[in-house]
Amino acid sequence: MFEVEDLSVVYPNGLQALKEVNISLSDIGICGIIGPNGGGKTTFIKGVLGLTPAKGKVTFRGIPIKKWAKKTAYVEQKRDLDLDFPISVLQCVLLGTYPALGFFKRPGKQEKKQAEKALEQVGLADLKNRQIGELSGGQFQRVLIARTIVQNADLIFLDEPFVGIDVKSEAIIIDLLKNLAEQGKNIFIVHHDLSKVRRYFKNVILINKTVIAYGTVKKTYTKENLKNTFEVLDNPLFS
Numbered sequence: 520m521f522e523v524e525d526l527s528v529v530y531p532n533g534l535q536a537l538k539e540v541n542i543s544l545s546d547i548g549i550c551g552i553i554g555p556n557g558g559g560k561t562t563f564i565k566g567v568l569g570l571t572p573a574k575g576k577v578t579f580r581g582i583p584i585k586k587w588a589k590k591t592a593y594v595e596q597k598r599d600l601d602l603d604f605p606i607s608v609l610q611c612v613l614l615g616t617y618p619a620l621g622f623f624k625r626p627g628k629q630e631k632k633q634a635e636k637a638l639e640q641v642g643l644a645d646l647k648n649r650q651i652g653e654l655s656g657g658q659f660q661r662v663l664i665a666r667t668i669v670q671n672a673d674l675i676f677l678d679e680p681f682v683g684i685d686v687k688s689e690a691i692i693i694d695l696l697k698n699l700a701e702q703g704k705n706i707f708i709v710h711h712d713l714s715k716v717r718r719y720f721k722n723v724i725l726i727n728k729t730v731i732a733y734g735t736v737k738k739t740y741t742k743e744n745l746k747n748t749f750e751v752l753d754n755p756l757f758s
Contacts, residue, residue: 520545521674521705526575528559528566536562538729540575547705548721549696551736553713555749558727560709561596564676568593579674579705589618592672594663596679608654608662609647612637615669630669637665642691657688664692668699675699675706682711693719716740 526540537559544550552560566573569585570593577584584591592615609631616630626634638644641661651659660680667675675696681689696706700721707724710716716723716736723739725731725748732744 520578520580521547522576522578523567524576526563526566526573526577528562528571528573535728537566537573537726540566540726540730542724542730542733544722544733546721547707548700549706549708549719550722550724551716551720552707552709552724552726553711553716553748554726554731558748559729560726561678563724563726564593564678564707564709568676584674587674590672591674591676592667592670593676594667594678594680596682604651606651607647608638608643608649608651609634611651611662612665612669615666618670633669634665637668638662640668640695641665655685655688657684660684661688661691664695668695673703673705675704676708677706678709679711680708713745 521542521544523540523542526537527535528537529535540563552563554560562571565571566575567577567584568591579587612634613626613630615637616626616633620626620630635644635647638647641664643658643661643665646654646658651662654662664680677696680692684692696708700706708720710719717740720736722734723736724733725739725744727748727750731748732739
């Protein structure tokens with residue numbers, strides 16, 4: 520059970536980015552976080568993970584989410600990452616092994632094998648020595664998914680993972696994520712392409728400064744809820 524109680528985020532300038540979010544989800548699978556630009560989707564993730572000052576309570580399986588830190592993976596939007604950092608593809612994936620290793624320990628042969636296997640899963644084994652800045656957008660996103668696989672997280676948060684990537688990479692990534700969900704992983708994805716929501720997600724959270732609706736896609740992803748979320752009355756995507 521993933522529960523959020525009265526989560527609110529107010530920026531130092533007084534702007535209320537998120538107000539009194541309340542969610543209770545079980546059997547999460549892959550859950551889409553949907554809403555307009557500036558509606559608080561990224562803020563919601565950061566508030567849940569304690570990456571921005573927030574009020575409220577967040578628990579997973581009855582335990583405060585901060586105690587799940589080692590089993591939580593978060594992939595930011597690509598624009599927030601430094602692609603010029605001098606690190607290879609394999610080294611980037613190996614970063615996913617650090618939470619389990621603890622302080623003062625470095626990845627060894629076993630961790631390297633895990634990283635190489637993850638790269639095989641995302642179809643990038645032949646690029647393991649490439650510097651991350653040399654990759655295409657789709658390739659880099661697949662590297663980040665490989666890092667998540669290696670971490671073996673129970674909670675996975677992805678912020679706009681399909682923005683600016685090729686069709687092949689998107690298909691590979693969504694298939695991998697569906698496989699992870701079948702293994703019992705709980706995945707939250709900030710997503711903007713409304714045409715793919717029914718194909719990609721089991722559950723959905725509709726956000727516009729607060730939660731408008733949440734639950735299974737079948738029950739929640741309705742024309743009325745979309746109108747209330749996007750505050751738009753006439754759009755063929757909402758029909």
